[in-house]
Amino acid sequence: MIVGQLPILQVIVPLLAAPICAILPFRRLTWLIALAASLLALAIALTLLDQVLSDGPISYLLGDWAAPWGIEYRVDPLAAFLLVIVSALGSVIMLFAPTSVAREIADDRIFLFHAMYLLNLAGLLGMVVTGDVFNLFVFLEISSLSSYVMISLGQSRRALTAAFQYLIMGTVGATFYVIGVGMMYMMTGTLNMADLGTRLPAVAETRTIIAAMAFVVVGIGLKLAMVPLHFWLPNAYAYAPTVVSAFLAATATKVAVYVLLRLVFTVFGGPAMVGLPVDQVLLVLGIVAMFGASAVAIFQTDAKRLLAYSSLAQIGYMVLGISFLTATGLTATIIHLFNHALMKGALFLVLGCVFLRVGSVQISQMAGLGRRMPWTMAAFVVGGLSLIGVPLTVGFVSKWYLIQAALEKGWWLVAVLILLSSLLAMIYVWRIIEVAYFRAPGDDVLQIREAPVMMLIPVWILAAGNVYFGINAQQTIGAAQSAAAVLLGSGG
C-alpha cells in the first residue's frame, strides 16, 4: 500500500524532518536527521525511477481529487531521473557536511542550517514531482526562501548582501512566473501541466498567451541564472558556506532547468510551439553564456567565484540543448543535468576541503597544494577534466551528445562554438591546477595536512562517479533518452 504513496512521501519526508530539526538545538542529532531524510528520499527516488522505467509514468492525485481540478503529482522518467539526481547529491553532500559546516557556520546556527537544508530539499523535490503549475510556484518559493537563508549563513558579511540581492531577484522571478501562470489560467481555465498542454494550442496565437510565455520564461530564467539574468549567482555562490554552494550548484539550477524543460515541452508543446520563438531566444542566450561566462571565469581570483561563472557557462550548454528541440538535443541537456551535478558537486566539495585546511579559497593561496593535499587536489583534477569534457569523463558524454545534436540540425557553426568554448574551460581549470601543482608552496602551506577521511570519501564518491558514468554511460544515457522521448511525445 505504501508503494502507492511514494510520490507524496518523496516530498513529505524532508518537509516534516525540517521543523523537527528546527526545534532540536543539537547539531549532531539534527545532522543525523538530515542525513537520514536525504537517504530515505534517495531510496524513494530510486524506487520511483525503477517503477517508472518498467511500468510507465505514475500519476498521484493529492487527496484523491480528480486530475485537472485537484493537484496531480506526476512522475515520468524525466522527473524520476531528476529526483534521483537531487536526492543523491543531497545525501553525498550531507555526508560531507559536518566538518565543513562546523568550520564555516556558527555553532548555535548549525541545527537551523540543517532545517533549512531539508526545507530546500523538500522544495526542490516538490518542484520536480508536481504536475501543477501553481503548486510548482509554492515549492519554488519554499526552496528559494530557504536558500536565501542558507546563503546568508556565510562567514563574510557580503553573504548578507548576496542573499539580499538574490532575494530581490528571486522574488521578482517567481512573481513573473505567477503573472504568466495567471494569464495562462485566464485563457484556459486550468493549472494542470498536461491539461494546459492540450488546451494552449487553441489560444496560442493570442497576445495574452504570448505575454504569458514571455513572463514565465523570464521568471524561470531568473531562477536558472540564464545569462543575462544571472547577476545574483556569482556572489551567492562565492559567499555562501561551501556546502551550500555545492548543494545549490549541484541541485537548484538543475531543477530550474527541469522546470524550463517542462514548460517548453509539456506546456508550450515543444517543436509544435507557436507564439513566442522561445527556442531561438534560448539558442542565442545559451551561446552567449557559454562564451561570456567562461571568459569571465578565466579572470577570477577566487576559486569559488570561478566555479560560479563556470556554472553559468554550463547552464548555457543545457539551455542550448533545449533550444534544438530535438531528441538528441534533449538527451544532451538531460544527461548534462546529471553530469554537471557530479562535476560541480565534486569541485565545490574539494573547495570545502581546501577552505577547511587553508582558510581561504583564493587561487593564489593554493600554491603547492597538490603535494600537501594530494587526494583532495587529485579529485579537483578529475572534476576539472570532466568540466572541460575530456574523454572517459562524464563531461565528454554531454559534449558528445550536444555536438551530435548540433550536427543533426546541420548547425556546423554551433558545433564549432561548443568545441571552442571547451577550450575556455581548459584555461580556467588549468589556472588552478597550475597553481596547485607547479608553484612552490609558501611557508604557511607547508603546515597543511590532508583533509579528513570523512570528507574525502564523499568527494571521491562524486569524483569516481565522474569517471564511472563517463566510461559506463549506458544507464544514464538510457534514462535520459527515455526521458527525452516522453517529453517529445507529450509535446505532439
Next chain:
Amino acid sequence: MSFPGLINSWAAMALMMIGFYAVIAHGNLVKKVIGLNIFQAAVFIFYISMAKVRGGTAPILGDNLTLFSNPLPHVLILTAIVVGVATTALGLSLVVRIRDTYGTIEDEEIRAIEAAE
C-alpha cells in the same frame, strides 16, 4: 471595447511597473522591499479581478444564487499572500543584519564599503 473594458488589468500592470521601478531605482534596501511588496500586490489584484464575475456572488449554496465568481484564483492568491509575507519578513530581517554589520542600508554606501575592503 467600451470603457472601463480591461481597466483592472491596466491598473494592475501600472501598479506592477511602479513597484518594479521602485525595486530597480531605489538605493535604500527597505524601499526595495516595499517596491517588491507593491509589485506582488499588483499581481494579487490581477488574479483577484480576473476571477470576479460581474454580478456574481461568493461560491456558496443558497436560494436564487446562480452566478458565482471563480473562487480558485482567490484561493491561489491566499497562498501567494502567505509567500509574500514570508519573503518580506526574510528580506527585512536581512536588512536588519546588513544594517548591523555595515552600518548603513544604502546600496551605494554598501558598495563603497565593499569596494574599499
